[in-house]
Amino acid sequence: MRALRSFTVQTHLPEELAPLRELAMNLRWSWDVRTRELFRSIDPRAWKASHSDPLAVLASVSPERLDELAADRSFMTFMGEVYDTLKRSTGRDRWFQQRGSSPLRNVAYFSAEFGIAAALPQYSGGLGVLAGDHLKASSGVGIPLTGVGLFYKEGYFRQSLNTEGWQQERYPMLDPHAMSLTLSTGADGQPVRIHLDLAGEPLVAQVWKAQVGRIELYMLDTDLEENSAEGRLVTDRLYGGGTEHRIRQEILLGVGGVRALEAVGIDIQVFHMNEGHAGFVGLERIRRFVTEHDMTLPEAVEAARSATIFTTHTPVPAGIDRFQKSLMVKYWSGWCAETGVPFEQLMALGAEPTGGDMFNMAMMGLRLAGMANGVSKLHGKVSQKMFNDLWPSVPWDEVPIGSVTNGVHGFTWVGSEMADLLSRNLIPSWPEADQKIWNKIQDVPDDELWRAREMARGRLVTYVRGKMAEQERARGRMDTEWTDRVLDPRALTIGFARRFATYKRADLLLSHPERLAALLSNPERPVQLVFAGKAHPADDQGKALIQRIISFAIDHNVRDRIAFMEDYDITVAAHMYQGADVWLNNPRRPMEACGTSGEKAALNGALNLSILDGWWDEWYDGKNGWAITSAEDELDLVRRDAMEAESLFNVLESQVVPLFYDRPRGMVPLGWTQRMKDSLDSLGPKVEAYRMVRDYTEQYYEPTARATDALSASGYRRARELAAWKTKVVGAWDQIKVVSVEGDLGTTTLRDERVVDATVAIDGLRPSDVIVQVLHGPVAQGDELVDPLVTDAEMVEARGDGTYLWRAKFSCNTAGRYGFTARVLPRHDDLLVPESLARITWA
Numbered sequence: 001m002r003a004l005r006s007f008t009v010q011t012h013l014p015e016e017l018a019p020l021r022e023l024a025m026n027l028r029w030s031w032d033v034r035t036r037e038l039f040r041s042i043d044p045r046a047w048k049a050s051h052s053d054p055l056a057v058l059a060s061v062s063p064e065r066l067d068e069l070a071a072d073r074s075f076m077t078f079m080g081e082v083y084d085t086l087k088r089s090t091g092r093d094r095w096f097q098q099r100g101s102s103p104l105r106n107v108a109y110f111s112a113e114f115g116i117a118a119a120l121p122q123y124s125g126g127l128g129v130l131a132g133d134h135l136k137a138s139s140g141v142g143i144p145l146t147g148v149g150l151f152y153k154e155g156y157f158r159q160s161l162n163t164e165g166w167q168q169e170r171y172p173m174l175d176p177h178a179m180s181l182t183l184s185t186g187a188d189g190q191p192v193r194i195h196l197d198l199a200g201e202p203l204v205a206q207v208w209k210a211q212v213g214r215i216e217l218y219m220l221d222t223d224l225e226e227n228s229a230e231g232r233l234v235t236d237r238l239y240g241g242g243t244e245h246r247i248r249q250e251i252l253l254g255v256g257g258v259r260a261l262e263a264v265g266i267d268i269q270v271f272h273m274n275e276g277h278a279g280f281v282g283l284e285r286i287r288r289f290v291t292e293h294d295m296t297l298p299e300a301v302e303a304a305r306s307a308t309i310f311t312t313h314t315p316v317p318a319g320i321d322r323f324q325k326s327l328m329v330k331y332w333s334g335w336c337a338e339t340g341v342p343f344e345q346l347m348a349l350g351a352e353p354t355g356g357d358m359f360n361m362a363m364m365g366l367r368l369a370g371m372a373n374g375v376s377k378l379h380g381k382v383s384q385k386m387f388n389d390l391w392p393s394v395p396w397d398e399v400p401i402g403s404v405t406n407g408v409h410g411f412t413w414v415g416s417e418m419a420d421l422l423s424r425n426l427i428p429s430w431p432e433a434d435q436k437i438w439n440k441i442q443d444v445p446d447d448e449l450w451r452a453r454e455m456a457r458g459r460l461v462t463y464v465r466g467k468m469a470e471q472e473r474a475r476g477r478m479d480t481e482w483t484d485r486v487l488d489p490r491a492l493t494i495g496f497a498r499r500f501a502t503y504k505r506a507d508l509l510l511s512h513p514e515r516l517a518a519l520l521s522n523p524e525r526p527v528q529l530v531f532a533g534k535a536h537p538a539d540d541q542g543k544a545l546i547q548r549i550i551s552f553a554i555d556h557n558v559r560d561r562i563a564f565m566e567d568y569d570i571t572v573a574a575h576m577y578q579g580a581d582v583w584l585n586n587p588r589r590p591m592e593a594c595g596t597s598g599e600k601a602a603l604n605g606a607l608n609l610s611i612l613d614g615w616w617d618e619w620y621d622g623k624n625g626w627a628i629t630s631a632e633d634e635l636d637l638v639r640r641d642a643m644e645a646e647s648l649f650n651v652l653e654s655q656v657v658p659l660f661y662d663r664p665r666g667m668v669p670l671g672w673t674q675r676m677k678d679s680l681d682s683l684g685p686k687v688e689a690y691r692m693v694r695d696y697t698e699q700y701y702e703p704t705a706r707a708t709d710a711l712s713a714s715g716y717r718r719a720r721e722l723a724a725w726k727t728k729v730v731g732a733w734d735q736i737k738v739v740s741v742e743g744d745l746g747t748t749t750l751r752d753e754r755v756v757d758a759t760v761a762i763d764g765l766r767p768s769d770v771i772v773q774v775l776h777g778p779v780a781q782g783d784e785l786v787d788p789l790v791t792d793a794e795m796v797e798a799r800g801d802g803t804y805l806w807r808a809k810f811s812c813n814t815a816g817r818y819g820f821t822a823r824v825l826p827r828h829d830d831l832l833v834p835e836s837l838a839r840i841t842w843a
């Protein structure tokens with residue numbers, strides 16, 4: 001029977017042990033080794049059974065054991081030290097405070113998912129884990145940031161495989177009272193209640209707060225008795241249900257999120273939208289500006305934009321949230337009525353430039369953000385091309401989308417063996433190490449590095465065996481003895497874990513079954529594979545991929561060389577990154593926006609063997625791992641996959657396996673350890689999330705903070721002026737004409753100065769409203785300019801007839817045919833990116 005009502009009984013901790021609750025409630029435990037060790041020591045079996053969850057340990061520990069601990073001097077000393085470190089760590093000045101004054105007061109980071117610990121399963125994969133690492137790293141370097149998300153009662157699905165190897169999904173209910181979460185209260189001390197209107201129905205949400213080091217994360221939850229049955233289900237599952245469910249969740253995240261921050265008393269300066277799911281933040285902010293500050297829609301858009309950053313994560317249009325017009329009518333008519341903004345103008349904010357009447361969340365994100373970025377250099381470029389239509393007159397490589405390459409939170413992901421080695425040989429807080437400090441890895445004795453490698457691999461093998469036995473028992477098989485023989489702690493171990501989406505090609509290795517079987521069953525130089533990953537519940541193709549891997553192991557009699565670990569989550573993932581020798585990634589380039597699992601593996605000393613996509617395209621240097629040749633020019637996918645599989649097997653057979661087993665002097669493979677050093681040395685300072693959040697701060701948060709402070713001063717005076725200026729410029733832009741571009745065309749010598757005069761008609765505008773630029777450089781066939789340089793011209797003469805003369809001077813630094821042209825762009829002090837107005841007139 002089901003209980004009608006339920007409540008939570010908390011363990012009563014003796015007063016001396018009160019710090020334990022505080023330590024368990026700050027998710028800093030998820031990356032702090034000593035805090036974890038403290039909870040493990042309370043009850044090692046409960047720690048293991050709970051998959052490393054301090055609150056579960058506290059909930060299960062007996063009163064007798066608590067008394068025993070309170071009387072245990074060494075435990076009490078250890079607890080005191082760990083507690084002191086927590087207190088000190090949250091107060092100390094970090095990188096952000098140490099660099100002196102900053103225009104940045106605070107950032108709200110909105111994301112549909114956050115992956116912080118396996119014990120708080122509010123993530124599905126890469127996007128969420130990245131968001132979790134963003135919070136942790138912000139805590140580490142002291143950035144004033146607040147996270148905003150949703151609390152899903154059933155989280156994401158849990159995976160198991162049936163006896164046929166077919167994925168089964170489960171959705172166990174979570175109890176927020178039993179997690180490292182507290183209910184947020186308002187100024188009156190009462191739990192805050194967020195109120196929304198969902199297509200005419202009132203919706204109420206409570207707000208859970210998670211403490212992540214020094215960072216707070218607020219999660220909205222509609223599972224309340226005040227709500228209708230449907231209302232309660234808004235936060236049932238992550239990415240469950242159809243598009244209507246999705247729009248309801250996204251309204252709660254965007255609109256509710258802004259209201260939640262207000263209710264807990266945080267006045268936000270900068271808004272960072274992690275992917276389009278959070279895009280409705282912009283509409284809520286616009287509503288405020290219109291109704292509370294009496295702005296027009298264009299003014300409100302400027303005010304909202306100036307404070308907003310949008311990060312896109314998907315290189316494929318199909319990965320973007322889009323809503324049908326009918327859903328927009330249903331859920332946003334109320335907004336239109338309240339603001340007086342006609343529905344068509346609302347739709348225009350999310351319209352796709354190619355036509356149709358879908359509302360596209362990425363398009364809205366880009367239109368309502370003052371700055372936007374992709375998540376690796378390559379992905380930044382792919383995004384510039386993908387969204388070029390939004391800025392039609394702008395050349396694709398000047399589309400205003402930049403990039404910050406994703407990084408990973410080292411303290412969370414690096415295993416104890418490697419973490420010890422790094423803190424001994426670099427600096428204790430090695431995630432802060434710069435390139436010069438990382439160079440010291442080259443001096444670490446090879447056998448020390450190799451020992452850490454062997455221990456981590458051994459730990460993975462033990463973990464896999466335990467997990468396999470558990471999986472077998474769950475399927476009702478009692479004969480689990482064979483799982484003790486799964487994997488060999490000394491064999492070359494390849495890790496492969498990711499979502500089983502088709503483009504990630506988990507089956508590329510299976511495309512040469514005989515070659516793979518030969519690698520796996522080679523008695524002298526054995527290779528073994530550890531797999532993990534979930535397929536989307538609706539994706540039967542993805543599930544079939546998993547099944548093929550399972551059948552391959554059975555059919556080729558290599559069950560002891562291939563392990564598939566069920567229910568890929570943060571704990572499974574960490575064991576794999578820590579224990580693998582080689583991290584394999586073979587997506588179809590450029591479908592992987594960044595990828596982060598390889599970065600986590602690299603910090604653990606694994607070598608990447610990967611298609612040059614995402615982060616690996618940027619940082620592979622020829623000796624820090626291996627590249628699989630991408631045959632993306634081949635349009636026939638079957639042929640392309642075959643060519644890339646060939647490259648993968650060639651590298652494995654002729655380079656990876658021989659290097660691992662090349663052990664001339666005793667036991668240490670010196671070629672391998674050298675490559676590990678080159679990998680750590682070159683990647684260590686780059687893949688760390690501390691670097692990522694520092695980049696966001698300097699390149700995005702601070703410029704945005706400056707812009708929004710300027711535009712919002714004196715009742716948003718400059719936001720209003722900017723909106724008026726844009727209206728004027730856009731209205732007059734069609735009259736802009738480059739009348740002539742003249743310059744000396746005689747042969748010249750290298751480095752000589754050339755002068756180019758451009759006469760431009762700017763009817764209705766002032767010269768200060770525009771920039772005239774001369775583009776010049778070597779020309780190829782058909783006088784096509786190759787990578788032209790851009791020189792801003794100076795206005796030198798008003799001609800009186802509405803035309804003006806601009807002059808640019810430059811020197812020619814390449815010999816051969818040289819050419820030039822000119823163009824006109826809008827210019828305004830508060831227009832951070834001239835291209836963003838998508839008005840460029842070419843000569």
Ligand SMILES: *Cc1c(COP(=O)(O)O)cnc(C)c1O
Nearest residue numbers: 125126498569570573595596597
């Ligand atoms: C890092 C991580 C991912 C993302 O890895 P990709 O390389 O982007 O596929 C997904 N799930 C978990 C649990 C992770 O830790």
